[in-house]
Amino acid sequence: MTIQLVPRFPVDDRELSGLHARAFGSDPAAVRPWAARLERHALTWIGAFDGDRLVGFIQVCWDGGAHAFLLDTAVDPDQQRRGIGIMLVTAAVDESRAAGCEWLHVDFEPHLEHFYLEQGGFRSTPAGLIAL
Structure with a gap:
């Protein structure tokens, strides 16, 4: 397996929607407008490719300043536990740092605590959330 990480790759909405559905167990027939959303809201996004096949994805949204946010970390279920997720997170950290985010x-x-805290290098902090 040779995985290539590609920042800001040209997004095919159907392909990314399919990956997202497989990774999160959502409706495989639903096609989301990923390309338009990413162009409008993301600092960057990164695809993990095995040849021409998209097998992983992560996006980084931001506030235009110091804060960036990881969203939609996804690895195709048949490719999980091979280090692709950590590769994506590490690349997202590097891209965020290079953009000047703090x-x-x-x-x-x-x-997912082990993945993000122990493997990904994040630390636990209090946070709040409202379901809308």
């Missing part, structure tokens, strides 16, 4: 935030579910 903080990179991430929210995660409890079962």
Whole structure:
């Protein structure tokens, strides 16, 4: 397996929607307008490719200043536990730092604590959340 990370790759909405659906168990028929959203809101996004196949994705949104936010970290279920997720997170950290951001935030579910805190280098902080 040779994985290539590609920042700001040309997004195919159907391909990225399919990856997202497989990774998160959502409706595989739903196609989201990823390309337009990313161009409008993201500092960067990174795709992990095995040849021509998109097998991982992460996006970094930001406030235009010091704060950036990891969103939608996704690895195709048949490619998980091979280090692709950590490669994506590390690349997102590097891209955020290079853009001059001072903080990179991430929210995660409890079962991902090991991934983000121990492997990803994040530290635990209090946070708040409102479901809308």
